[in-house]
Amino acid sequence: MSQVILFGGGDGGGIIITEHGIKHIPPFDPQILRELAALAGVTRAAAATKNVTTRNELTQMSAKLTDLIVPQVEKITSVSLNTADGLVYFDPDGGFVCGSTGKHPPVPVGGPHYDALQMTR
Numbered sequence: 015m016s017q018v019i020l021f022g023g024g025d026g027g028g029i030i031i032t033e034h035g036i037k038h039i040p041p042f043d044p045q046i047l048r049e050l051a052a053l054a055g056v057t058r059a060a061a062a063t064k065n066v067t068t069r070n071e072l073t074q075m076s077a078k079l080t081d082l083i084v085p086q087v088e089k090i091t092s093v094s095l096n097t098a099d100g101l102v103y104f105d106p107d108g109g110f111v112c113g114s115t116g117k118h119p120p121v122p123v124g125g126p127h128y129d130a131l132q133m134t135r
């Protein structure tokens with residue numbers, strides 16, 4: 015199992031971490047970059063909303079997006095992602111961490127929105 019870490023919204027490339035070492039990967043195709051950015055936005059929105067119904071709907075949406083995106087990332091990188099933290103995505107507004115199984119929704123990390131959210135909880 016491996017972990018893919020994407021920097022700069024994915025257009026900065028990234029790295030793959032495997033049991034055999036670390037490998038640099040070039041930027042992804044614009045279509046998958048848009049999908050990753052959408053997933054990051056939905057993940058941030060789900061974490062930020064106080065309305066439970068809306069949060070649940072956004073969390074379900076993020077899980078569906080994850081189910082679409084993870085197989086694409088695995089195909090592009092030719093690796094199987096870790097089930098808990100296989101994909102780490104960072105953009106200027108923060109990012110998310112997700113696994114390959116879809117059992118857990120993506121978790122937002124970093125960025126000004128995340129920092130402000132943590133201060134209110």
